[in-house]
Amino acid sequence: MPAGQHEWRMLIRTGDQRYRIVSPVNGCGADTGVRHGESGIPAFNIIHACDCVEGMRRMEEESVDIIVTSPPYNIGKNYRSHNDRMPRDAYLDWMETVADEACRILKDDGSFFLNVGGKPSDPWIPFDVVQKFRNRYVLQNVIHWIKSIAIEKAAAGNYDAIRGDIAVGHYQPVNSDRYLSQCHEHIFHFTKSGNVTLDKLAVGVRYQDKTNIGRWKQATRDLRDRGNVWFIPYTTIRTSRPHPTTFPDKLPEMCIRLHGCDETTVVLDPFMGIGSTAVAATRLGVRFIGFEIDAEYRAVAHERIKEINDRDRES
Numbered sequence: 001m002p003a004g005q006h007e008w009r010m011l012i013r014t015g016d017q018r019y020r021i022v023s024p025v026n027g028c029g030a031d032t033g034v035r036h037g038e039s040g041i042p043a044f045n046i047i048h049a050c051d052c053v054e055g056m057r058r059m060e061e062e063s064v065d066i067i068v069t070s071p072p073y074n075i076g077k078n079y080r081s082h083n084d085r086m087p088r089d090a091y092l093d094w095m096e097t098v099a100d101e102a103c104r105i106l107k108d109d110g111s112f113f114l115n116v117g118g119k120p121s122d123p124w125i126p127f128d129v130v131q132k133f134r135n136r137y138v139l140q141n142v143i144h145w146i147k148s149i150a151i152e153k154a155a156a157g158n159y160d161a162i163r164g165d166i167a168v169g170h171y172q173p174v175n176s177d178r179y180l181s182q183c184h185e186h187i188f189h190f191t192k193s194g195n196v197t198l199d200k201l202a203v204g205v206r207y208q209d210k211t212n213i214g215r216w217k218q219a220t221r222d223l224r225d226r227g228n229v230w231f232i233p234y235t236t237i238r239t240s241r242p243h244p245t246t247f248p249d250k251l252p253e254m255c256i257r258l259h260g261c262d263e264t265t266v267v268l269d270p271f272m273g274i275g276s277t278a279v280a281a282t283r284l285g286v287r288f289i290g291f292e293i294d295a296e297y298r299a300v301a302h303e304r305i306k307e308i309n310d311r312d313r314e315s
């Protein structure tokens with residue numbers, strides 16, 4: 001069996017009826033595991049072959065500026081190495097552990113952007129998960145990630161750019177006469193104090209009505225706060241998908257830019273998948289740390305990052 005492919009995660013039932021995550025390689029693969037940088041913390045710009053809780057435990061307190069992540073939602077997706085059909089309590093306990101460890105390593109002025117969705121027959125999931133974060137964080141913003149939207153011209157009013165009714169983004173039909181198609185997910189923005197200053201215009205939008213510029217003290221240029229509704233469609237529809245549940249690279253990119261970043265910034269994605277957060281961080285020139293238990297997803301992610309770095313070197 002090729003190196004890395006022996007990582008399997010299992011849930012075992014322990015005496016007190018809780019579930020414990022175990023792995024034959026003790027969380028971090030011996031051949032692949034966590035690579036440490038000079039300071040002893042997990043090396044930057046690598047997706048470590050490691051259970052994220054184990055990985056975060058190896059990190060120093062207050063060493064991360066921004067966490068952007070989308071954990072498994074426990075809705076029965078077919079991941080290669082993760083069981084997405086955990087008992088609900090075990091899943092929520094796990095999310096609480098993730099919240100705890102992340103809180104320890106997040107800087108006091110850091111931001112944690114948590115993307116969670118549900119499914120039509122179980123829309124409580126994001127709200128159950130967010131409760132597990134409640135004791136540790138302030139919920140500074142709730143962002144609505146819109147994947148698909150329909151706008152009727154008559155409702156939009158008099159906008160030159162809208163010539164007729166539009167329906168844009170990736171629409172996924174739902175096979176039910178009870179449930180609506182899921183066109184949106186949550187991005188919960190947690191901070192430790194609720195007082196973290198954001199770079200709102202880094203993800204700002206241009207004014208439709210230019211007479212607004214200069215009208216208010218803050219409106220000094222043609223950009224305003226985007227608000228908390230972000231339309232981010234999937235850019236490509238792949239014929240064969242290497243991963244069942246990715247978010248578009250633009251989502252972590254906007255989160256990183258909203259928090260604000262420079263070359264000293266450290267971004268963490270504990271559930272890196274095929275590396276969308278790593279791709280966004282690399283494009284923005286900031287350092288990242290990622291954890292992902294699946295070797296194939298990691299390989300896709302590293303390939304995507306290599307392509308960006310190769311392209312940068314050529315240009």
Ligand SMILES: C[S@@+](CC[C@H](N)C(=O)[O-])C[C@H]1O[C@@H](n2cnc3c(N)ncnc32)[C@H](O)[C@@H]1O
Pocket residue numbers: 050051052053069070071072073079080081082243245246247248270271272273274275276277291292293294297
């Ligand atoms: C929702 S997906 C993240 C997808 C990612 N945002 C992307 O765009 O590629 C969740 C990922 O968490 C990984 N995962 C599950 N359990 C994990 C654990 N204990 N530690 C690290 N990664 C884990 C899964 O293999 C899966 O790739």
